[in-house]
Amino acid sequence: MHYRRLGKTGLNVSQLGFGAMRLPMIGEGEQQVVDREPAIAMIHRAFEGGVNYIDTAVGYCNRDSQRAVGEALRGWRDSIIVSTKNHYYDHNESQWRQHLEDSLRRLDIDCIDIYNHHGVNWKRFTEDVQPRLSNWMRRAKDEGLIRHICTSFHDDNDALKRIVDTGYVDVITLQYNLLNRSLEEGIAYADEHDIGVVVMGPVAGGRLGASSEVLESIVPNITRVPELALRFVLNNPHVDIALSGMSTLQQVEENLAIASGEVSLCGAEMQLIDEHMRRLKKMEELYCTGCGYCLPCPQNVAIHRIFERYNIGKVYGQWEIAGKMYADLGAAPNDEREKADACIACGTCEPKCPQNIPIIEQLRAAHSALS
Numbered sequence: 001m002h003y004r005r006l007g008k009t010g011l012n013v014s015q016l017g018f019g020a021m022r023l024p025m026i027g028e029g030e031q032q033v034v035d036r037e038p039a040i041a042m043i044h045r046a047f048e049g050g051v052n053y054i055d056t057a058v059g060y061c062n063r064d065s066q067r068a069v070g071e072a073l074r075g076w077r078d079s080i081i082v083s084t085k086n087h088y089y090d091h092n093e094s095q096w097r098q099h100l101e102d103s104l105r106r107l108d109i110d111c112i113d114i115y116n117h118h119g120v121n122w123k124r125f126t127e128d129v130q131p132r133l134s135n136w137m138r139r140a141k142d143e144g145l146i147r148h149i150c151t152s153f154h155d156d157n158d159a160l161k162r163i164v165d166t167g168y169v170d171v172i173t174l175q176y177n178l179l180n181r182s183l184e185e186g187i188a189y190a191d192e193h194d195i196g197v198v199v200m201g202p203v204a205g206g207r208l209g210a211s212s213e214v215l216e217s218i219v220p221n222i223t224r225v226p227e228l229a230l231r232f233v234l235n236n237p238h239v240d241i242a243l244s245g246m247s248t249l250q251q252v253e254e255n256l257a258i259a260s261g262e263v264s265l266c267g268a269e270m271q272l273i274d275e276h277m278r279r280l281k282k283m284e285e286l287y288c289t290g291c292g293y294c295l296p297c298p299q300n301v302a303i304h305r306i307f308e309r310y311n312i313g314k315v316y317g318q319w320e321i322a323g324k325m326y327a328d329l330g331a332a333p334n335d336e337r338e339k340a341d342a343c344i345a346c347g348t349c350e351p352k353c354p355q356n357i358p359i360i361e362q363l364r365a366a367h368s369a370l371s
Contacts, residue, residue: 001050002262004240007196009148009170011081011113015234016259017053018046019200019245020069021060034061034068042252043072047080049256055083055173055198055243056107057118058099066106073109082107083114083173083198085152089128096136100145114171115146122159125151134168152200160186164193171196176239177204178215178232178277191238202233202242207312207321214317218276219269226251227258232273234263283315287357294349294359302329302337303349303359310366319369326370340367 006013023039025032043054054073056065066084073080084103088096103112115137117129129151137149150171153160160183163169172190176183176199190197203209208229215225222228233242242259246252265273288307297303306326313322330337340363349359 001052001256001260003050003052006081006198006240007171007191008194009114009196011196013053013081013196013241014051014259015241015263016046016051016230016255017055017083017198017241017243018043018051019243020054020056020065022245022247023061023065023068024247025061030062032062032064034064036068036071038249039068040072042246042249043069044076045249045252046246046256047072047076049252050260051256052079053081053083053198053241053243055114055200057085058087058103066103070106070108073107077109081113082109083116083150084112085116085118087118089117089124089133091132093132093136096133097140100140104145111144111147113147114150115140115148116171116173117151120151120153120163121155122162125159125163129168130166150196157183157186157189161189164190164195169195171198173198173200173243175199175201176233176236177202178208178229178273179204184236187236188238191240196240197238198241198243199233199239200243202244203229207316207318210318210321212317214280214315219265219272224254226254230255230258231263231265234259235265235270280315287311287314287362289355291354293352293354297338297343298346298348299342299344300336300338301340301343301363303363305329305337306340306363306366306370307357309370310362313369323370326366339371340364341371 001014003012004015024035026035027033054069056069058066084107086096086099088099117133120129140146141149148170149168151169152173172195174183176187187197203226209226212225215228216223219228222231230242230244233239244255246255288304288311290304290308292304294303309322309326313319329339343360343363345360353359
């Protein structure tokens with residue numbers, strides 16, 4: 001395993017981290033829990049392979065992830081860096097503190113190494129973290145309940161830089177992958193200011209975990225999309241850890257093999273990636289840019305959401321992923337969006353489209369391909 005310095009924490013961390021968000025589950029619905037035997041075996045194999053960073057959160061795996069991680073840590077605690085999160089942003093310090101104490105209990109540890117505000121953007125940072133939660137965090141650190149004040153982040157480069165400039169956090173966990181490079185500037189800025197950078201979603205929420213002839217042909221000798229995705233993230237010199245949400249032992253073994261040494265892509269390989277992804281992005285824009293001008297639809301058809309999924313199949317060749325995403329439309333409680341077969345060809349949408357897409361015809365094609 002190759003190790004990197006995690007910013008000003010000084011911690012020596014494995015470049016591959018274990019994201020405990022997608023552990024194998026058993027049971028149905030709200031009764032689902034982590035399937036302990038395979039999950040703990042996977043985590044232990046990762047530890048044996050040199051992974052020394054694991055990340056979890058209160059809500060992961062139907063609120064059972066922290067307990068499973070705590071059980072897996074027994075006998076390993078002294079050599080593993082534990083990251084978890086507090087999602088409370090209201091005004092009651094005792095409730096925030098209860099979340100912290102519950103996490104310590106579930107993880108069966110005395111101190112959390114990397115304690116994150118969960119899902120910060122600039123608005124939340126200025127309205128909630130700076131005036132209140134930062135004081136609670138500092139008190140917990142002074143008491144020895146946490147080692148480093150950190151945050152997971154969901155916003156743009158400008159917000160990322162401003163949070164870095166406050167000097168408040170030691171580590172930032174954020175989204176970055178082959179399909180979403182929007183935070184590259186902010187990632188470099190954070191690293192330059194000695195803030196640890198942990199990447200979540202290196203396989204884009206599973207999109208880059210599936211096969212795709214379009215993506216498998218980009219770089220010679222890299223024939224599997226997950227390997228390309230992980231190598232791409234770890235090739236960024238400003239990234240310290242790529243968190244992989246592994247759900248099978250096979251994924252653990254594959255990721256360990258990739259991260260066993262210093263991961264590097266040569267300049268020519270990065271140029272191939274850049275050129276290929278630019279071409280794919282232009283192809284996406286030929287079909288639908290997701291502007292939403294076609295909405296609202298009288299039948300509540302989720303037009304731009306449907307075309308987003310259709311593009312994943314047409315442009316990236318990921319039809320299986322696209323089909324699953326299409327099936328999820330309208331499936332969640334209170335989600336009133338409709339699939340393409342709800343279209344009655346009223347024609348309300350087509351005059352609004354700045355690209356003059358034949359929306360009715362394309363909806364039919366999308367439904368046929370994705371359903």
